[in-house]
Amino acid sequence: MLTELDNCILGVIWREGPMSAYDIRSHFAASTTVAWSSSTGTIYPATKRLLAAKLIEAGPRSGPRGRQLLALTVEGNQALHQWLENVGPELGSSTADPLRTRVHFLGALASLQRKRALDDYREVTCEQIQVLELALDKPARTPVERSERLGTLGALMELKARLAWLEAIEAEVAGVASPK
Amino acid sequence: MLTELDNCILGVIWREGPMSAYDIRSHFAASTTVAWSSSTGTIYPATKRLLAAKLIEAGPRSGPRGRQLLALTVEGNQALHQWLENVGPELGSSTADPLRTRVHFLGALASLQRKRALDDYREVTCEQIQVLELALDKPARTPVERSERLGTLGALMELKARLAWLEAIEAEVAGVASPK
DNA sequence: GGCTCCATGTAAGGAGTTACATGATTCA
């Protein structure tokens, strides 16, 4: 069974053509919407798994600096298609949002601290929204850029929904709390 | 360093008072918005860690069926507060949405398959939305129920944002040909 | 006595993280 990361690697190689493990790592590191740390200890074992499963194949160690290009095999392409098309009900679930998790227990804080914490939650969300909006400002010309842009837009919409939710909570908490 | 699960356990014990590991497990299993599998192999090692760190303490093995009640220590309460109040910028990031991940690579599918996949994505999202809306219909009387309700509302808003995004994509894709 | 929950664990295994290790290449 392939992990999300495995499939994501297949997808990136599909989208941008044969590339080295180092390229994959750089690609993830540059992305604003990817969750993984994209450290070597993650990527290289993953490519090793994919090579063992014959979903990718390695070309000769060549190129400007002896980098080894990884390409999709026919089976790898099939695996990618299956991943995209096999939709289980668990994919519909809401994600694990660390801020939403915390809000469950905000009652543990005194009124003042709770207010400050909620402010902080809103603040970090706003900052990330600005980052994504900035990314959306860049023009998307190639298909790859347009695809990335769609992903960024999805992330942005999630964050805006979270922000609206946090603001609704603040309004509710303000009404309930005793006036100072 | 405590994991999200560790802190979540502290939070649940704070909210509902001393309880057994079995209770914690049941609690997570019943929740519609918790990401963990809440299997024994997750919960019991976690409580062990928290006991070792003296963030919770175990009462005598008593009660109706020899269950062992776990209670927050003073340090555990402090740890909970710190978790709620220490807000790093990474908390503002968008979450790892498996559907959003997949959309990045939808171009790998032929037009027809892509359309069908998008339909499926929308479908599972809609189903989960209905589940959460049903959960919101139940009246929330106790503070705990109101807190749960807030969390459910947050999850619902995330899903609705995702749905709106998926619909926007479908509209856009309707006229565009496959890249490559 | 058998059956079903309640309640608590352990064992094996996999994935991801951090940190460390190793060369080769480019550039000042």
Next chain:
DNA sequence: TGAATCATGTAACTCCTTACATGGAGCC
């Protein structure tokens, strides 16, 4: 020549998952 960067990896560790194991309590 030395430093920075490119490029690939390994080692130790933690956490989570699945599956298995154990034993007591209540019930027919």
